[in-house]
Amino acid sequence: xxxxxxxxxxxxxxxxxxxxxxxxxxxxxxxxxxxxxxxxxxxxxxxxxxxxxxxxxxxxxxxxxxxxxxxxxxxxxxxxxxxxxxxxxxxxxxxxxxxxxxxxxxxxxxxxx
Amino acid sequence: xxxxxxxxxxxxxxxxxxxxxxxxxxxxxxxxxxxxxxxxxxxxxxxxxxxxxxxxxxxxxxxxxxxxxxxxxxxxxxxxxxxxxxxxxxxxxxxxxxxxxxxxxxxxxxxxxxx
Numbered sequence: 298x299x300x301x302x303x304x305x306x307x308x309x310x311x312x313x314x315x316x317x318x319x320x321x322x323x324x325x326x327x328x329x330x331x332x333x334x335x336x337x338x339x340x341x342x343x344x345x346x347x348x349x350x351x352x353x354x355x356x357x358x359x360x361x362x363x364x365x366x367x368x369x370x371x372x373x374x375x376x377x378x379x380x381x382x383x384x385x386x387x388x389x390x391x392x393x394x395x396x397x398x399x400x401x402x403x404x405x406x407x408x409x410x
Numbered sequence: 411x412x413x414x415x416x417x418x419x420x421x422x423x424x425x426x427x428x429x430x431x432x433x434x435x436x437x438x439x440x441x442x443x444x445x446x447x448x449x450x451x452x453x454x455x456x457x458x459x460x461x462x463x464x465x466x467x468x469x470x471x472x473x474x475x476x477x478x479x480x481x482x483x484x485x486x487x488x489x490x491x492x493x494x495x496x497x498x499x500x501x502x503x504x505x506x507x508x509x510x511x512x513x514x515x516x517x518x519x520x521x522x523x524x525x
Contacts, residue, residue, distance in 0.1 A: 336511055338455070345505060345515045346447075346455060357513065389455055393511050397469040399445075399457040 299323050299395045303388075303402035309410045316377040318405045320390035325370045327394070334393035337366055337375045340404075341386040349388075350375065377407075385409060412436040412514045414506045419519030426496050426523070432489040432506030432516055440464075440484040443510050446491050448502035449518075456502075459491065460510055473499075496523045 300323040310316045326333045337350040348357050350366035353373060363378040377384055390402040418430040430446070446458040459470045459480040468480050479492040489506055503518040 334511065338512070340455075345517055346512070347515070348511070348513050351511055351513070387454075391455075391512070396510070397457075397460070398471050399460070399510065401455045401457070404454045 298398055299326075299392050299400050301390055301392055301400050301402035303390060303405050305405060306403070307406045307408070309408050310377075310380045311410050312382065313379050316380050316384075316407060318375045318388055318390075318407075320368075320373045320375070320402050322371045322373075322392055324395065326373075326392050327370065332394075333369065335366075335368070335373050336391045336393065337364075338389045338391065339384075339386055340389065341383075344386075346389065380407070380409070382409060412508070414508065414514060414516035416504065416506050416516045416519040419504065419521045421522045421524065422496055423525050424497060424523055427492070427494045428496065428521060430491040430493065430504055430506075430519060430521070434487045434489065434506075434508070437508070437514075439487040442508050444480075444482060444489045445507045445510060445512065446480060446489075447505045447507050447512070447515075448500075448521075449505070450499075450502045453502075458504070461489070493521070496521075498523050 302321045304319045335353050338346040340346045349360050354366045365376045387404045387406050389404050413435045416432045422428050445460040461480045477495045481490045501523045505518045506516040508514040
Protein backbone atom coordinates (compact mmCIF):
# COMPACT_ATOMS: atom_id res chain seq x y z
CA UNK A 298 0.00 0.00 0.00
CA UNK A 299 1.13 3.57 -0.68
CA UNK A 300 1.75 5.48 2.54
CA UNK A 301 1.06 9.22 2.46
CA UNK A 302 2.99 11.32 5.00
CA UNK A 303 2.02 14.92 5.67
CA UNK A 304 3.91 17.61 7.53
CA UNK A 305 3.54 19.51 9.68
CA UNK A 306 0.75 18.04 11.81
CA UNK A 307 -0.21 21.51 12.98
CA UNK A 308 0.36 24.84 11.25
CA UNK A 309 -0.32 28.09 13.13
CA UNK A 310 -0.45 30.96 10.63
CA UNK A 311 -0.89 34.72 10.86
CA UNK A 312 -3.77 36.11 8.80
CA UNK A 313 -2.51 37.37 5.45
CA UNK A 314 0.66 35.31 5.62
CA UNK A 315 1.49 32.31 3.40
CA UNK A 316 1.22 28.68 4.45
CA UNK A 317 2.71 25.53 3.01
CA UNK A 318 1.85 21.86 3.61
CA UNK A 319 4.03 18.98 2.49
CA UNK A 320 2.86 15.54 1.39
CA UNK A 321 5.19 12.65 0.58
CA UNK A 322 4.26 9.28 -0.86
CA UNK A 323 6.10 6.01 -0.27
CA UNK A 324 6.35 5.44 -4.02
CA UNK A 325 6.03 7.51 -7.17
CA UNK A 326 2.47 8.58 -7.96
CA UNK A 327 3.00 8.72 -11.72
CA UNK A 328 0.37 6.45 -13.29
CA UNK A 329 1.03 4.34 -16.37
CA UNK A 330 -1.33 6.71 -18.25
CA UNK A 331 1.07 9.59 -17.54
CA UNK A 332 -1.13 11.32 -14.98
CA UNK A 333 -0.29 11.84 -11.32
CA UNK A 334 -3.37 11.29 -9.19
CA UNK A 335 -2.60 13.40 -6.15
CA UNK A 336 -5.50 15.35 -4.65
CA UNK A 337 -5.86 17.83 -1.81
CA UNK A 338 -8.92 18.19 0.42
CA UNK A 339 -10.00 20.79 2.95
CA UNK A 340 -12.21 19.94 5.92
CA UNK A 341 -13.47 22.93 7.83
CA UNK A 342 -14.65 22.37 11.43
CA UNK A 343 -17.94 20.49 11.49
CA UNK A 344 -18.11 20.14 7.71
CA UNK A 345 -17.65 17.43 5.11
CA UNK A 346 -14.36 17.33 3.19
CA UNK A 347 -14.14 19.39 0.01
CA UNK A 348 -11.72 18.74 -2.81
CA UNK A 349 -9.48 21.70 -3.60
CA UNK A 350 -6.90 20.33 -6.02
CA UNK A 351 -6.80 17.32 -8.35
CA UNK A 352 -3.94 15.83 -10.35
CA UNK A 353 -1.33 17.77 -8.36
CA UNK A 354 -2.10 21.30 -9.50
CA UNK A 355 -5.62 21.67 -10.93
CA UNK A 356 -7.98 23.76 -8.82
CA UNK A 357 -11.58 22.61 -8.52
CA UNK A 358 -14.37 24.96 -9.53
CA UNK A 359 -14.95 27.72 -6.98
CA UNK A 360 -11.61 27.25 -5.20
CA UNK A 361 -9.89 30.60 -4.61
CA UNK A 362 -6.69 31.15 -6.55
CA UNK A 363 -4.75 31.67 -3.32
CA UNK A 364 -4.64 27.86 -3.16
CA UNK A 365 -2.07 26.17 -5.37
CA UNK A 366 -0.65 22.68 -5.67
CA UNK A 367 2.71 21.58 -6.98
CA UNK A 368 5.13 18.68 -6.96
CA UNK A 369 5.99 15.52 -8.78
CA UNK A 370 6.93 11.90 -8.21
CA UNK A 371 6.79 11.47 -4.44
CA UNK A 372 6.91 15.06 -3.13
CA UNK A 373 3.95 17.41 -3.23
CA UNK A 374 3.02 20.76 -1.70
CA UNK A 375 -0.18 22.69 -1.06
CA UNK A 376 0.35 26.44 -0.69
CA UNK A 377 -1.98 29.14 0.52
CA UNK A 378 -0.61 32.47 -0.64
CA UNK A 379 -2.38 34.59 1.98
CA UNK A 380 -4.28 32.79 4.72
CA UNK A 381 -7.81 33.98 5.47
CA UNK A 382 -9.96 33.13 8.48
CA UNK A 383 -12.14 30.79 6.40
CA UNK A 384 -9.07 28.63 5.61
CA UNK A 385 -8.99 27.23 9.15
CA UNK A 386 -9.43 23.46 9.13
CA UNK A 387 -7.66 20.21 8.36
CA UNK A 388 -6.05 19.54 5.00
CA UNK A 389 -5.53 16.07 3.57
CA UNK A 390 -3.61 14.78 0.58
CA UNK A 391 -4.80 11.61 -1.13
CA UNK A 392 -3.35 9.35 -3.79
CA UNK A 393 -5.45 7.65 -6.45
CA UNK A 394 -2.69 6.19 -8.60
CA UNK A 395 -1.99 2.85 -6.91
CA UNK A 396 -5.27 1.38 -5.74
CA UNK A 397 -6.81 -0.38 -4.03
CA UNK A 398 -6.47 0.96 -1.49
CA UNK A 399 -6.95 4.69 -2.03
CA UNK A 400 -4.91 6.31 0.73
CA UNK A 401 -4.98 9.61 2.58
CA UNK A 402 -2.33 11.47 4.48
CA UNK A 403 -2.84 11.93 8.20
CA UNK A 404 -3.93 15.55 7.88
CA UNK A 405 -2.51 18.98 8.69
CA UNK A 406 -4.45 21.29 10.98
CA UNK A 407 -4.27 24.95 9.95
CA UNK A 408 -5.10 27.45 12.67
CA UNK A 409 -4.77 31.18 13.12
CA UNK A 410 -2.11 32.45 15.52
CA UNK B 411 -25.96 21.30 -8.30
CA UNK B 412 -24.47 17.98 -7.25
CA UNK B 413 -26.04 16.52 -4.12
CA UNK B 414 -25.21 13.35 -2.22
CA UNK B 415 -27.50 12.56 0.71
CA UNK B 416 -26.64 9.72 3.07
CA UNK B 417 -28.98 7.99 5.50
CA UNK B 418 -29.17 4.87 7.61
CA UNK B 419 -26.66 5.57 10.37
CA UNK B 420 -27.37 4.92 14.02
CA UNK B 421 -26.43 2.99 17.14
CA UNK B 422 -25.85 -0.74 16.73
CA UNK B 423 -24.43 -3.40 19.02
CA UNK B 424 -21.16 -5.17 18.24
CA UNK B 425 -21.82 -8.02 15.83
CA UNK B 426 -24.88 -6.29 14.44
CA UNK B 427 -25.72 -5.04 10.95
CA UNK B 428 -26.61 -1.73 9.36
CA UNK B 429 -27.33 -0.60 5.81
CA UNK B 430 -26.32 2.86 4.65
CA UNK B 431 -27.83 4.57 1.63
CA UNK B 432 -26.81 7.52 -0.51
CA UNK B 433 -29.07 9.21 -3.05
CA UNK B 434 -27.37 11.24 -5.75
CA UNK B 435 -28.64 14.10 -7.89
CA UNK B 436 -27.27 16.81 -10.15
CA UNK B 437 -25.00 14.57 -12.23
CA UNK B 438 -25.22 11.45 -14.38
CA UNK B 439 -24.86 8.89 -11.59
CA UNK B 440 -24.53 5.88 -13.88
CA UNK B 441 -21.34 7.25 -15.45
CA UNK B 442 -19.41 7.61 -12.19
CA UNK B 443 -17.56 5.19 -9.96
CA UNK B 444 -18.87 5.74 -6.43
CA UNK B 445 -17.21 5.36 -3.05
CA UNK B 446 -17.63 5.32 0.72
CA UNK B 447 -15.11 7.07 2.97
CA UNK B 448 -15.24 7.09 6.77
CA UNK B 449 -13.87 9.20 9.58
CA UNK B 450 -13.63 7.91 13.13
CA UNK B 451 -14.26 10.50 15.87
CA UNK B 452 -11.35 12.94 15.99
CA UNK B 453 -9.42 11.00 13.36
CA UNK B 454 -8.51 11.32 9.69
CA UNK B 455 -10.15 10.10 6.51
CA UNK B 456 -10.16 6.42 5.53
CA UNK B 457 -11.31 5.01 2.21
CA UNK B 458 -13.74 2.11 2.71
CA UNK B 459 -15.05 0.88 -0.64
CA UNK B 460 -15.55 1.76 -4.30
CA UNK B 461 -17.82 0.37 -7.02
CA UNK B 462 -17.60 0.69 -10.79
CA UNK B 463 -20.26 2.41 -12.89
CA UNK B 464 -22.08 -0.80 -13.84
CA UNK B 465 -21.42 -2.57 -10.53
CA UNK B 466 -19.08 -5.10 -12.14
CA UNK B 467 -16.10 -4.22 -9.91
CA UNK B 468 -15.90 -3.62 -6.17
CA UNK B 469 -12.91 -2.85 -3.98
CA UNK B 470 -12.59 -2.68 -0.19
CA UNK B 471 -10.11 -1.72 2.46
CA UNK B 472 -8.72 -4.86 4.07
CA UNK B 473 -10.33 -4.16 7.46
CA UNK B 474 -13.88 -4.48 6.05
CA UNK B 475 -13.42 -7.24 3.46
CA UNK B 476 -15.92 -10.04 3.98
CA UNK B 477 -18.06 -7.88 6.29
CA UNK B 478 -19.13 -4.91 4.14
CA UNK B 479 -20.75 -4.95 0.70
CA UNK B 480 -21.05 -1.95 -1.59
CA UNK B 481 -23.82 -1.90 -4.21
CA UNK B 482 -25.66 0.51 -6.45
CA UNK B 483 -28.97 0.97 -8.28
CA UNK B 484 -28.44 3.21 -11.28
CA UNK B 485 -32.17 3.37 -12.00
CA UNK B 486 -32.66 5.00 -8.59
CA UNK B 487 -29.39 6.97 -8.49
CA UNK B 488 -28.57 5.26 -5.24
CA UNK B 489 -25.52 3.77 -3.55
CA UNK B 490 -25.59 1.41 -0.58
CA UNK B 491 -23.22 -0.05 1.99
CA UNK B 492 -24.32 -3.19 3.79
CA UNK B 493 -22.31 -3.51 6.99
CA UNK B 494 -22.34 -6.83 8.88
CA UNK B 495 -20.43 -8.12 11.90
CA UNK B 496 -19.85 -4.57 13.05
CA UNK B 497 -17.05 -3.81 15.49
CA UNK B 498 -16.27 -0.89 17.75
CA UNK B 499 -13.56 0.27 15.37
CA UNK B 500 -16.20 0.74 12.67
CA UNK B 501 -17.62 3.67 14.65
CA UNK B 502 -17.31 6.66 12.32
CA UNK B 503 -19.05 9.18 10.13
CA UNK B 504 -19.55 7.51 6.76
CA UNK B 505 -19.42 9.72 3.68
CA UNK B 506 -20.68 8.93 0.23
CA UNK B 507 -18.32 10.39 -2.40
CA UNK B 508 -18.42 10.48 -6.16
CA UNK B 509 -15.81 8.77 -8.28
CA UNK B 510 -12.39 7.55 -7.17
CA UNK B 511 -11.00 11.06 -6.87
CA UNK B 512 -13.87 12.36 -4.69
CA UNK B 513 -14.87 15.65 -6.31
CA UNK B 514 -18.14 15.62 -4.36
CA UNK B 515 -19.09 14.47 -0.87
CA UNK B 516 -22.27 14.02 1.10
CA UNK B 517 -22.88 15.39 4.58
CA UNK B 518 -22.13 12.05 6.20
CA UNK B 519 -24.06 9.69 8.47
CA UNK B 520 -22.84 8.62 11.91
CA UNK B 521 -22.51 4.94 12.75
CA UNK B 522 -21.90 4.09 16.41
CA UNK B 523 -21.06 0.52 17.35
CA UNK B 524 -21.43 0.05 21.08
CA UNK B 525 -23.18 -2.12 23.64
